[in-house]
Amino acid sequence: MTKSNLLRMDNVGIVVESLDNVIPFFLELGLELEGRAIIKGEWAGRVTGLGNQTVEIAMMVTPDGNSRLELSQFISPKVIEDHRTAPVNALGYLRVMFAVSDIEDTLERLYKHGAQLVDDVVRYQDAYRLCYIRGPEGILIGIAQALK
Template identity: 40%
Template sequence: MGVRSFEHVGVIVQDLEKVAAFFELLGFHRGDTATVGGEWADRVNGLTGTRVEMVFMTTPDGSGALELSRFIEPVNQDAPTSLPSDTLGLRHIAYRVDGVEELIERVRAAGYDLVRELVNYEDIWLVCYVRGPEGLIVELGERLS
C-alpha cells in the first residue's frame, strides 16, 4: 500500500478572489467557495482556532486540483513574496497548455508577466514561467511534437 493517485496541492493565499481569478484566466475551473474549521481542522493543521475560506480550482481534464486557502483564523502576518525560482521548497507547479502564446497575451493583459521568457526546448516544448499574484510561479508548457 502507498500512494495511489494525485489529489491536490494546497496553496495558502492572502487574496483568495485575486488568486482564484488568476487561475481561472489560465483555464482552471472554479469550484464553490467554502469556509471550514473547527477541532478536526486544528488537529490536521497543528493550529488552534482554525477557520479557513477555500476554493478548489481544477484542470479541465480533472487530473488534479489546487486547493486555494485563506486563513481567517489564526491570522498570519507574513506578506507574500516573489521568491526566485531556485529557492528551496515547492517553487512552481507545471501545466500542459494549448496555445501558450495566446495565453501569455491574456496573462499580460491581466497585469501579470513571465519570470523571464518563452523558450523553445529542442522543438519539443514551448515553455515559460508565469509570475502570478502573491509571487506564485506557474510553468506553462505547450507540446510541439
C-alpha cells in the same frame, strides 16, 4: 504487486491573501471553480497543526477533472511568513506547471490579470516551449506547450 498504497496526487495547495484576486487568474488559465467553502474549527487545526483555525478555500479543477489546485485564504490564525518573492532556487514550494495548447495566447490572456513573465519563453529541444510567470500576489506558475 504494488509497491505502495498511493492512488493519485489529489491537489496542490497555495496560500493566498485574497481568493477574490486570485481565482479570476486561474479561471483565465482554464481551471474551473469546483467550489468555495469556509473550513474552521479545532478538527481542521489537528490536520494542519495550527489549532483552532478558520480558512476559506477555493478548489480549482483542470478541464480533464484529474488535477486540483486548492487556494487557501487564512482568516485565523494570520499568515506569518511570505515566500512569494523567493528566487526559484529557494527551499520549499517552487511552482505548479500547467500544460497549454497555445502558450502565446495563454500569456496574452494572463497578462490582462497582472501576470508577468519571469524571464523568457524558451524552447526545450523539440519537445516544449515553456516559461515561468508570476500571477496575482506573486504566485509562481509554469506553463508549457508541447511541440508536435
